Amino acid sequence: MAPQLDRFAGSRVLVTGGLGFIGSHLAQRLVELGADLTIIDSLIPEYGGNPYNIREIADRVHVNYSDIRDPWSIRYLVRDNDFIFNLAGQVSHIDSMRDPQTDLDINCRSQLSLLEACRENNRDAIVVFAASRQQYGRPQSVPVTEDHPLVPVDVNGINLIAGESYHLLYNDVHGIPAVSLRLTNTYGPHLLMKHGRQGFITTFLRLAMEGKDIKVFGDGSQLRDFTYVSDAVDAFLSVALVESAYGQALNVGGQEPVSLLDVAQLCQELADAGGGVEKAPWPPDREKIDIGSIYVSHDRLTELCGWEPKVSLREGLERTIAFYGEHGDHYWT
Numbered sequence: 001m002a003p004q005l006d007r008f009a010g011s012r013v014l015v016t017g018g019l020g021f022i023g024s025h026l027a028q029r030l031v032e033l034g035a036d037l038t039i040i041d042s043l044i045p046e047y048g049g050n051p052y053n054i055r056e057i058a059d060r061v062h063v064n065y066s067d068i069r070d071p072w073s074i075r076y077l078v079r080d081n082d083f084i085f086n087l088a089g090q091v092s093h094i095d096s097m098r099d100p101q102t103d104l105d106i107n108c109r110s111q112l113s114l115l116e117a118c119r120e121n122n123r124d125a126i127v128v129f130a131a132s133r134q135q136y137g138r139p140q141s142v143p144v145t146e147d148h149p150l151v152p153v154d155v156n157g158i159n160l161i162a163g164e165s166y167h168l169l170y171n172d173v174h175g176i177p178a179v180s181l182r183l184t185n186t187y188g189p190h191l192l193m194k195h196g197r198q199g200f201i202t203t204f205l206r207l208a209m210e211g212k213d214i215k216v217f218g219d220g221s222q223l224r225d226f227t228y229v230s231d232a233v234d235a236f237l238s239v240a241l242v243e244s245a246y247g248q249a250l251n252v253g254g255q256e257p258v259s260l261l262d263v264a265q266l267c268q269e270l271a272d273a274g275g276g277v278e279k280a281p282w283p284p285d286r287e288k289i290d291i292g293s294i295y296v297s298h299d300r301l302t303e304l305c306g307w308e309p310k311v312s313l314r315e316g317l318e319r320t321i322a323f324y325g326e327h328g329d330h331y332w333t
Contacts, residue, residue, distance in 0.1 A: 002306035003241035009034035014081045014125075016040045016068055016114070017049070017088035018061075021190045022130065022183075024053030025229045026085055026236055031057045033237075040077060040088065042067040047090065048192035052330040068110040075117040078125060083240055086114060086167075087130040089160075091199075094285065096156035103155050111163035115170045115178075127178040128240050129167045131160050131249065133296050135182060142223070142257075143297040146182070146249055153291060164249055171247040179239050180249040181232075184296055188229030188316060189323035193331040201226070204264055205317075206332075208271035209324060215280040217290075220261025225254030225295035228311035228319075238305040250301045255309050257295035263313070270317050 013030050017023040018039030030037050039061055043049040054061060066073040068088040078084060089107050090096065096103035111129070118125055136144050137151040152158050167178040187201045207214045227235075235252045239245045258266075264277045282290065301307050311319075324331065 003238055005033055005237055005241070007241055008083070008237070010036070011082040012036045012038075012080055013083045013085070014038050014040065014077060015085045015087065019043065019049040019051060019053055019063070020087065021048055021053075021192065022186060022229055022232055023085070023087040024050075024190050025188070026087070026233050027054055027061060028057055029233050029237065031060050038062040038064060038077065038081070040064050040066050040068065042088075050190070050330065052327075053190045068114060069105055071113045071117065074114050075121055078114065078117045079121045081122060081125050084118070084125045084127045085236055085240070086111070086127055089130060089163075090156070091132070093134060093154045093156045096154055096159070097285070100155040103159050107156065107159035108162045112166050115166055115176065118176050119170065119174050123174065123176050125176065126240050126246070127167060127176060128236055129164060129178065129180040131164045131180045131182045132157070133182050133184040133251065133294065135161050135164070136294065138291045139294045142293060143253070143295050144251070145297045146251055146300055153288070168247055168249065177243070177246040179245045179247070181235055181239060182249060182251050182296070183227065183232060184251070184253055185224050185226045186229055186232045187226055188320050189327075190229070191320070191331070193324065193328070194333055200260070201263070204267045205271075205320060205324070208267040208275055209273055209321060209328070211273035211275045213276045213278055214264040214268065215278055216260050216264050217280055217282045217286065220259060220264070220279055221293075222260050222290075223257040223293035223295055224260065224263070225257050226313050226316070227252055227254050227309055228316035231309040231311055235301065235305070235307050238307050239301070242305050245304045248300075250304070251296040251298045252301060253296040253298040253309065255312060257293070258313060266314065266317060270314070270321050
């Protein structure tokens with residue numbers, strides 16, 4: 001059974017990475033639910049933080065332009081919060097291979113710093129961490145459950161395992177209630193669109209809207225599942241209120257797996273700008289970290305929280321294309 005979200009009314013909430021893609025949607029919902037909200041974001045170029053994302057709630061939130069890697073700021077900012085949604089991170093798999101040290105600092109060291117700040121200043125805060133299905137690596141079987149071995153194929157996945165493990169350890173050892181959500185191909189308005197290093201769906205969408213051809217690497221048969229951003233937000237809010245979820249890592253999936261070729265063709269159909277779809281050989285740097293077909297089981301999250309994805313891929317892409325048709329100037333460059 002889904003928890004009652006009115007529990008957020010009047011609560012003090014901190015969202016790290018709150019000017020980014022998912023964080024800004026989460027911030028919007030929390031404000032609508034009546035939370036007293038503080039956002040932390042460093043606005044690092046290329047990472048997706050964008051003040052335009054909170055244009056409708058800017059006068060109802062506190063924004064602190066801090067870097068999660070700054071332990072002094074974090075020690076102060078975690079105090080007195082009832083909930084901490086920890087979404088600040090470096091999410092590009094490609095960038096993690098090109099600059100592994102920065103990925104380590106953000107996705108690993110800074111996560112430990114935040115949890116230490118909670119241990120010293122606010123042990124009662126409920127912490128929800130944004131992890132990734134990338135931690136699984138190449139699947140041994142599908143759908144992937146939470147019991148699947150964690151054998152990532154890139155630095156990003158390794159550091160996310162560490163970041164997640166710190167959260168679960170601090171739950172078990174220090175009594176800080178924490179849960180991790182392993183996200184899979186989340187999409188929707190507010191996505192960073194000026195480059196494609198944070199996921200192929202941004203590249204597909206932009207090319208389709210510009211009337212250009214989409215290149216699908218390999219034969220395009222690789223299967224993926226997709227989560228529309230409002231469904232992901234529902235998962236974050238729900239899991240924060242379910243005590244039996246604390247100390248667990250849970251998959252957040254989509255309605256059904258779809259091939260990359262079908263996704264590309266759907267983007268072109270909905271954009272209706274004249275572009276086509278072609279198959280292309282894998283670039284060497286991407287082929288090495290490709291994981292083939294992967295989609296996850298979210299049965300455990302459903303059992304605990306009553307969560308189910310509501311938005312179909314077609315509907316979600318329609319909403320996304322409509323958003324960028326109106327607001328694209330704030331995201332294209």
